[in-house]
Amino acid sequence: MGARNSGLRSHCPVNYALEIVGDRWALLIVRDIVFRGKRTYGEFLSSEEGFATNILASRLTALVEAEILRHDADAADGRKGVYVLTEKGLDLIPLLFEMVLWSAKYDSRSEARRIPRLVDLIRKDNRKISRKSMEKVVRGDAIVPEYLS
Amino acid sequence: MGARNSGLRSHCPVNYALEIVGDRWALLIVRDIVFRGKRTYGEFLSSEEGFATNILASRLTALVEAEILRHDADAADGRKGVYVLTEKGLDLIPLLFEMVLWSAKYDSRSEARRIPRLVDLIRKDNRKISRKSMEKVVRGDAIVPEYLS
DNA sequence: ACAAATTACTTGCAAATAGCAAGTAACAAA
């Protein structure tokens, strides 16, 4: 697969993941795409955690360099660019789902409680619901709304 | 469960996990305990990624405050303290395992290739092998050696 | 056609964090 694999502290698999997505922001961008169907710089900026503009920009380019995102032009509007998950990015979905499970258990105010059916599906078979979710995301859909009922 | 749940940017489950373990070091400590059976400050210090002493100390106290670790005294040696995973910490194992899967796929030099049987077991049923691993870790054993054959 | 918005950034600077090197305090071993 792809590009430069060096400058790493080690090739321990846990460390590899940490070096690429181990900070407070990177996976929030992936979450915004997966759970909420966001795709543009402006949409990410509006997230409730409050990205600073420079940090959002630097994380987006880092994720593109890491081949987790692709940056396409918007055909209809020359100002906008669209950030899309690559396969490597989509493959982070099972990881996000495990984070949801863990937080649902330990954060007493977790918003995971608003999507109990999804949480249950993850618990029963993360792999299966992840595959289904990847298909939705590829179509550009958000996965949360379906489970908010 | 437990303590203070505020000062968070949000109660999004992805964000909650990121605020607690979303940096380059915290999960390396958990990894050292789970995969390699480490438990003391000195053992963590010897990790190949190279903790700075102050950073290791600050992360250890943060993990204790987050109730992921417990810090017990060593009965046999008054200088040493032993860091042990709580239930909340043990419940990070499925997350670590998903990281292993992802890195195994995308890091061409991943050391995950040295434990293909474990990687396969995670792929087939993360929940099941996680439960089994938690039991081993509770006994104080490392989980990797068994799969190095 | 032209002025006003909108979008996606960049730049400058202060504050916080990371990380190296050098201590130090409490115990244990010889």
Place this chain on the structure above:
DNA sequence: TTTGTTACTTGCTATTTGCAAGTAATTTGT
């Protein structure tokens, strides 16, 4: 009772974070 070991802390510098402001390339409204 000196010497070594363990688990830290402290001081200092370098990097990163994050706010506020600016800007360039469109697009929209009139």
